[in-house]
Amino acid sequence: MPGFYPENKSVIEFDKLPEGITIDGDWEFQGDAVVRIETSYKENIAIVKNRRSLLEAEKKIAPLQDAVSLEIAIDEEIMAYDNWRKFRFF
Incomplete structure (x- = not known):
C-alpha cells in the first residue's frame, strides 16, 4: 500500500x-x-536527529517483527520488539 x-x-x-x-x-x-x-538551525538538527532515530528503530523492528509474527522469537526478542515499538512514540 x-x-x-x-x-x-x-x-x-x-x-x-x-x-x-x-x-x-x-x-x-x-x-x-x-x-x-x-525553522531555526537547532530545529533542523532536532528534526534530523529524530528522523535518524526513527529509521534506526525501523531497522531494529523489522527482523524482530518477523520473528514475533512467525512465533519463533525468544523472550528477549519479544521484549526488544516491544521496547523498539514504544520508542517510536516517546
Whole structure:
C-alpha cells in the first residue's frame, strides 16, 4: 500500500510547486496560500536527529517483527520488539 511522505502533512496537487517549496514537507497552508515553514538551525538538527532515530528503530523492528509474527522469537526478542515499538512514540 502506498504511503505519503512526509507523514502527518497535507496533500496538495499542483502542476508546479511554488517558488522555494520542496516535497520535503517544509511548507504549510495559510489560508489559501502554500507558504514555506521557517525553522531555526537547532530545529533542523532536532528534526534530523529524530528522523535518524526513527529509521534506526525501523531497522531494529523489522527482523524482530518477523520473528514475533512467525512465533519463533525468544523472550528477549519479544521484549526488544516491544521496547523498539514504544520508542517510536516517546
